[in-house]
Amino acid sequence: MLYFSVLSALLLLAAGSLAQPTPTFPPFTDPTVSYYAPGIPIETPLPGNYGNYLRPQVHYSPSRYFMNDPNGMHIAPDGTWHIYFQYNPTDPVAGNVHWGHAASQDGYTWTNQKIAIWPPNDYTSVFSGSAVIDVNNTSGFFPDQDNGVVAMYTLAEYPNGTAGNQYQAIAYSRDGGYTFEAYEGNPVINRYNTQFRDPYVHWYAPGGYWVMVLAHSVEFKVEFFTSPDLKEWTAQSNLTRYGVQAVQYECPNLIELPMEGQDEPVWVLQLSVNPGGPLGGSTAQYFPGAFNGTHFEPYDSLTRFTDFGKDSYAGQFFNGIPPGEEQIVMNWASNWQYTNLVPTGNEEYGQFRSAMSVPRCVSLANTTSPASEQTYNWISKPCAIDTVFDTVLASNDTLDNGTVLVDYRDLESGAIYLEVTISNLTLDNPAGSINFTASSSLTGEYLQGGSVVGGVIWLDRGHTYLFPNPLFTDKMSVNGFFGEQSNGTWSMSALIDNSVLEVFGPKYSPAGTASFFPEAPLDTLRIDVGSLAPGATASVQVWGLTATWLDQADENGTVIGNVTQSNGTNGTSPGGYRRSVKLY
Amino acid sequence: MLYFSVLSALLLLAAGSLAQPTPTFPPFTDPTVSYYAPGIPIETPLPGNYGNYLRPQVHYSPSRYFMNDPNGMHIAPDGTWHIYFQYNPTDPVAGNVHWGHAASQDGYTWTNQKIAIWPPNDYTSVFSGSAVIDVNNTSGFFPDQDNGVVAMYTLAEYPNGTAGNQYQAIAYSRDGGYTFEAYEGNPVINRYNTQFRDPYVHWYAPGGYWVMVLAHSVEFKVEFFTSPDLKEWTAQSNLTRYGVQAVQYECPNLIELPMEGQDEPVWVLQLSVNPGGPLGGSTAQYFPGAFNGTHFEPYDSLTRFTDFGKDSYAGQFFNGIPPGEEQIVMNWASNWQYTNLVPTGNEEYGQFRSAMSVPRCVSLANTTSPASEQTYNWISKPCAIDTVFDTVLASNDTLDNGTVLVDYRDLESGAIYLEVTISNLTLDNPAGSINFTASSSLTGEYLQGGSVVGGVIWLDRGHTYLFPNPLFTDKMSVNGFFGEQSNGTWSMSALIDNSVLEVFGPKYSPAGTASFFPEAPLDTLRIDVGSLAPGATASVQVWGLTATWLDQADENGTVIGNVTQSNGTNGTSPGGYRRSVKLY
Structure with missing residues (x-):
């Protein structure tokens, strides 16, 4: 089975990169006319089911x-x-x-x-x-x-x-x-x-x-x-x-x-x-x-x-x-x-x-590393993510070296946001590590990420098993920045939204995005903070996020969308051409 | 267990990227003097064991x-x-x-x-x-x-x-x-x-x-x-x-x-x-x-x-x-x-x-894609790899769509080289795929790679399990080149040497290198060619490679190396300083 799916999967990818045959250029049609393929709603969005466990709820x-x-x-x-x-x-x-x-x-x-x-x-x-x-x-x-x-x-x-x-x-x-x-x-x-x-x-x-x-x-x-x-x-x-x-x-x-x-x-x-x-x-x-x-x-x-x-x-x-x-x-x-x-x-x-x-707020900054300083680091964070904070699942401002466990099986959205901050670090001994694991109590699958103060920021989607594709790379990583601009802190946050993971390192460090596809919902979170330098402290916050889509859905998970912008032509296109809607 | 090893593993990585303390500069010592730390052989190489199944034999x-x-x-x-x-x-x-x-x-x-x-x-x-x-x-x-x-x-x-x-x-x-x-x-x-x-x-x-x-x-x-x-x-x-x-x-x-x-x-x-x-x-x-x-x-x-x-x-x-x-x-x-x-x-x-x-012979070439043509593609192949061909394990010049299976359990080196060539392709319909899988009959682990004509070249070490490290990325891929310079052929070769994989796509396409660590030796090879365009043909060759290290080893797998360059001071260093050897 794997062979056939791999073969057919990969063959689909080949087409785009080959030499194109000589194109032909048909005459331009009336630019104010639209073509409506049959069966597509024109004046309303397509309804869709947002109730499945793989459906992102804040994306x-x-x-x-x-x-x-x-x-x-x-x-x-x-x-x-x-x-x-x-x-x-x-x-x-x-x-x-x-x-x-x-x-x-x-x-x-x-x-x-x-x-x-x-x-x-x-x-x-x-x-x-x-x-x-x-x-x-x-x-x-x-x-x-x-x-x-x-x-x-x-x-x-x-x-x-x-x-x-x-x-x-x-x-x-x-x-x-x-x-x-x-x-x-x-x-x-x-x-x-x-x-x-x-x-x-x-x-x-x-x-x-x-x-x-x-x-x-x-x-x-x-x-x-x-x-x-x-x-x-x-x-x-x-x-x-x-x-x-x-x-x-x-x-x-x-x-x-x-x-x-x-x-x-x-x-x-x-x-x-x-x-x-x-x-x-x-x-x-x-x-x-x-x-x-x-x-x-x-x-x-x-x-x-x-x-x-x-x-x-x-x-x-x-x-x-x-x-x-x-x-x-x-x-x-x-x-x-x-x-x-x-x-x-x-x-x-x-x-x-x-x-x-999610929307990311982006700015730039030069860091003190490397020596040349013209680094123009890309600083991106989820914009006002607290907009979708629904419940506090865990909060510990004095974790230090230790572990936080969260059972979020009953969270409607299935989507969580976690934030870990290590403080009171010094430039001489900036030690500490953060790991998180979101796992499924049903299948044992898990999604991981972590970071090391002043070192690597990583994620690993390789232990979720619904999509065994040879190009679906499991592990990604980057180096984070810790220096005098860091004010003695190192932080990491992650947005785990059913089938989308976004990981954010400390300021000055890149973010990482990966889709992931478990065979069952992830419902258990473990956060580990370890190897802290003497005097350093750690805090952990975990939020359950709003089910922004389920909140709009009917009991079957179906979201209809906005049908009030209709121009009097509701219904599904029978196919064919039509002049652009005139609003004036 | 995983957590502890992950933590300690990652902490090791942090040191290099941090701000360095102000260095001190000791005075230069006599530049013609060498320091010999205790216990290191001076006039002979260290002996080593090359008999284990993870030891490369042509690397x-x-x-x-x-x-x-x-x-x-x-x-x-x-x-x-x-x-x-x-x-x-x-x-x-x-x-x-x-x-x-x-x-x-x-x-x-x-x-x-x-x-x-x-x-x-x-x-x-x-x-x-x-x-x-x-x-x-x-x-x-x-x-x-x-x-x-x-x-x-x-x-x-x-x-x-x-x-x-x-x-x-x-x-x-x-x-x-x-x-x-x-x-x-x-x-x-x-x-x-x-x-x-x-x-x-x-x-x-x-x-x-x-x-x-x-x-x-x-x-x-x-x-x-x-x-x-x-x-x-x-x-x-x-x-x-x-x-x-x-x-x-x-x-x-x-x-x-x-x-x-x-x-x-x-x-x-x-x-x-x-x-x-x-x-x-x-x-x-x-x-x-x-x-x-x-x-x-x-x-x-x-x-x-x-x-x-x-x-x-x-x-x-x-x-x-x-x-x-x-x-x-x-x-x-x-x-x-x-x-x-x-x-x-x-x-x-x-x-x-x-x-x-292995030594790679490198040259450059411009391809016809992209349109600008100044691509300077890196063309690298193992230099005269036939130097270490030991046995022909499979040879099929008329495979077309099909499968080749090779049992190489008895191959002394455990190292193989495979080459698959698809010929008679046309620019209009350059279709076909090549996949290889080397697996272990003992554990079921496997190492994979493949390519699609005109498309992706990939490898996957993620199904070998001796090294479960969160940074040991499993899947790597690149796009290969197929165009008018390809003369209607697409080829792929792979050198699988116990714990080192080198994959070579067709000419004009990059090579890929990945170490891998199975829990037991890989001993079974499967090669699949599929979805060939009409008229295209495929050939497959597989060689068992020379056990270049075991050929030098004693019955325990120990290789002594060259001890004839001795300058009369054989034996292990007692530690300390010594003026450079004068040969004249």
């Missing part, structure tokens, strides 16, 4: 079928968080891509929305892109409002089923991001290029214009554009050949991040690559540098990763957060090596695939 | 105790291969470093030699470095010979047990690399720098001088030097901040590699980093670029890895091979995250730790 996952890259992330002027995502609404595998949509008031509790962006015809997918609030109506789409949303995305043609042209289009929403109309002037950028995608748009305040970056995926190149109005784009510069030599560049972000110890934020290019990440498959990197409004120049040639886990890809920063503040990113918590095969795609688990990370 | 491993980086690698004018290595001759953990030594006529069959280089006093270790043949007697050490050997290495002081000065010294050998005398003018480079090490020297023919590169380990910097005579060194340039942002740079190599499709070789800087490799711990990278005799400029800012496995570090290229030919490298097949803990250090396994890779 976003699609109601049903397949999700990949986060798209169009923004926080609206009214405070509503919007995430869109690459979405196949008909199958739990990648393909047939639309922009799915969900909204939230807190970044953790999400309401599924109807599909936001549809393809213009039946041979085109709506690939990744971003969205901005056009406060000043630079686009002219919003004569009467200051909260209009413009989405920019790639339309990827597959004439005759083979990869063809990838071009850039925009669509606008006058109802706060729920309903989009395609711009009649689409495409806004078209070069008849088959590997040219993922526009990320951001307002460049010093110049009073929009900047956009997108990927020439197989040329190790990102290109920078500017625009006064989101419609007319001027190519300004290219950045080539940075980061890991992988196969494809995807999902660039250009963002300003606050930097500890200085007033000015630092420009960062975030870039995902797949396949060819060092852990296999997908990975994401960042490059701090200088941006003058048209050209980006990295400060150095180092490759820095945004996460040490294997399941953190295509991260996108939210638009709508003022420069200078911590910026918020969400990553796709999966990996192209196996995402089409993970067990949650089975009917019994709700037939969904992939989750997003 | 170099030390007779006993601990080995890390390869040093002083060269092929002498008489054709003898010499490897030196970081060696603790008193304990199976890192420390107390000398240069161990072994010699070979074929790169696979090694004869252990007496320790080559000793420290000058009891608070200094002999860290990594290189060796050259001073054919033209530029050094003046060799008035009567053209095969003199000069070793250049780092002396690392540990006054009062804490890390102190690291400075560069040389020693010369007039007997073909067996016995070295320290240069009376040592140190040749000294800056009272505590992170300044691993000189790699190479003859720069266009300039008629020596070039040397070494690492400023914690500054993300390598420095280039030149010398007319190996004694006087002129600092020429620095290269900073390339590759993965890890913690320490180590073991740079500057070498010319032949490049497919062009006459001129390409300069490459190879650089190891630890900790902080993306898979955790140690990793190695390379940077193709231009070298003008004093300055090295990488062609781009990409990070490229020399191996996709977790156990390939500190590789060093052999001196003595003419430029323009394939160059030969050997890597240390372990990882600092766990090398001090692997089970072979136990008495029952011969109390040795770590092995080298």
